[in-house]
Amino acid sequence: MTKIADMTENSPEQRKKIYWKDYIKYIPEDDYFFFRSCIRQTFFPGAEQAFLAILKNNLHKNYFDDPRLTTCTGIGYHSDIIPLETLHTMIARHFSIMNESGYSNLVISCVTTFGVMIEVLNTWHEFPETLEKARENLQKTTGRTFELPKAIAHASDIIYLYRDEIAKQSVYKLINKETGKPLKVVDHVGCHYAKIFPHHGIGGAEFPKVLSEMIKTWGGEVVDYPERRHCCGFGFRQYLIKESRGYSLTHAQIKFESMQPFHPDLILTNCPGCNMFMDRWQYVIQETTGKVYSSSGNGIPVLTYEELAALLLGYDPVQIGLFMHQTDVLPLLEKLGIQFNKNEYAKLREESLDLAKIL
């Protein structure tokens, strides 16, 4: 059985003084058991498919996409309708399915899932009686048993790990084709990636490097701005309940206002929720106040790390689902000089946004 101690904050390095900028966590290199995200599948299914395509076609890695997995129930847990014991048992079931499929390296698409899984492992480590209870509950409700994963990584960790290989194979760079200058990119790392358990994030909680190193490696310029570490504003129940949805909008707006003076060409995210919110709230702000945060188009394009990697590797923007964004990414595609079927893209955008002219 894997020692839980290896995977929790109480690993030996916790007591050492850590220069977080030098801190690198262990990331498994192959044989991934892929855990999908409810939000990603709902809003940007092409991003998850792009991730798997890159694993298969570009990095030649083995993965398994098990249809029996369900939601991790993390959104239910953080919006308080999933009791702790239920969460523990649900996570135990996912581990059991992974064991059954013969995998032990869990790769997670969603930052909420990543956070709850590590929280659960940590609780099991701190309070072993809760692990026993989870075993008992899982056995009782499903007849299943389980072992813990050997390694847990977020899908963005994998892209981070292979960022150089991706750069080597890439067709495009994060460089403005017209000016030859690096594109200015702001990163937004999901709160639950490293704020809860800093040892599980690359670079720790304050300045996680998972996205910024991708940006640098792929030729872009990372822009630091004052509200860089501020939450996107999801707030779980705050967003889910219409009455308090202003909470979500307010915090996204705080971020846009703070980054605007730096004129970013792109917002890069690693959390499915953040990506959707930063994409959609720009639309709402524009509709309600007329304010646009970009100098061209209808806002600052917001991409996920899988989408960006795929784009630079030459994948088709339609195939990876960029037309599903509300904030148009076309200005970015033009800056990058991406060659693609503009008619097809424009037609989809036209249908979706009812815009008279896009090209």
Next chain:
Amino acid sequence: MIPMDEIYADPRIRENMNACINCGVCTALCPAADYYDYEPRYVERIILMRNADALEELMSSDYIWYCGQCMSCKARCPRQNAPGTVISALRYWSQKLGLFIRSPKGRQQLIIKQNIGKNIYELGYCVHPSRLTMEEHPEQGPVWQWILNNLEKVHALVDGNIDKNGPGPMRKIPEESLQEIRSILEGTGAIDLWNQIEMEVINTDNDQNC
């Protein structure tokens, strides 16, 4: 009298309540503190007082429902506390003890139960395109309206597998898997909690109507 010992035995409280230095780093960056009249530091303070009346009052108020669960507080605390995780425990106990119906925000748990709870139980997903209507989610914009109108076509373009068998994004969760998670929801207290939420809110509404 609320069951203090049981509440304080919750791992989320035991793990994240190492006395408070009252420095305010949590409130300083808390999105909820920015938006509401809210302080995570106050939550830790009440928890540390171990006063049943004060805790019952807190769990009966809107106050515990302001947190957005971003957990930014955890990253900064010099005593390694996590007010956000303590909040999770208090919200659970507020619902379990029926205290949540005393506050308007607490009663909104019914909405969560009727949406997220229903999605999990019926579909095996927390969110699903079919459950995100423009009426409830106007912020999703015209692109979402179009996606909803063209779900199959859109998902086919991106190699999706919406509502179909086999692997892939938005696949139909196999019946056996749904049975398993329903069994877990029933066997570990989630369904009881949901019934409790529904009954309490309905009873309160009835009382108010009389």
Next chain:
Amino acid sequence: MKKIVIIGGGIAGLEVSRLLLQEGFPVTLIEKSSHLGGNIRNYAYLFPDFTPSEEILKNYTSLPGNADLQLLLNTEIEKIDFSSRPYTLFSNDGIAISADSIIIATGYQIFDARLKEEFGYGIYDGVITSVEMEKMIREQHIVTPYGKAPRRIAFIHCVGSRDAKVGNTYCSRLCCITAIKQAIETKKLLPQAEIFCFYIDLRMYGLTFEELYLNAQKEYNIQFVRGRLSETSEMIDKRLIIKAEDTLIGRPLKMMTDMLVLMVGMEASNFSKQFAYHNGLEIGEHGFFKPLNQFNARGKSQKEGIYFAGTSIGPMSVAETIEHAQATALSTISYLKGKEN
């Protein structure tokens, strides 16, 4: 004649040397750097009365000329052989020195503020440490990294102290009063500047410290905010934004400032920790040497004839360091005369 070796040429080591020499004991003083004085050189003026630190160092200027003093600069002791008496010390350049008694006065190091990433030291140029501020105060020239006179300066207490996140859970004691001293000095140099001190608890433990605090408020209009710094960030014009809670009001506070001064705490030096580890000397839970007890043997180690002086056992002010060194000198003399073990 009994042989005494003192490790560390800061004020603790110097004061012990001075007293032992005065009482007729020859002394070998070993200092790893090229000069004597140690950390006090980082401070131009000392609290609570703004005494120039040179005045303290003046007490020791005649020491190097003393015929009974063997001074070894640029020398680091790596290993002590405790197996036979007298003990034998081995230096990094292979010198062996024998000693009947050894006084460890290896001092402290300041907390490395880069470990506290969210405060922005080493990331944003406007963030400096109290040691760097003291240098500007000495030069009577306080400027931002961009060459301008700062209009607003915030002093941040408890940097690397009282913080489980960086592994230092103790109070470093001197930073509160040092912040007030530096705030006053800054205000004198920049009368137009707004000055803020962000604290968790103000620990004015010295007899006259509270007066200095009062003075800072009354005479110098220094603002005290009860709340720890949560995060620093930088705007496009290079001004800093800091986030804290004003815990007396109970609301989050966001403030722009031109300069941020981190009051870095004292911690056990890496040298001390290594030295203790290699020589089987006991270290307390906070990394400093552990004295025999905290009451009447604060200068004694667990090993016979081995003593501590000054901040090698924990944070101390200059005055306390000198007093502790004096007490250790007396213990050592009593021991060498066979009156104490």
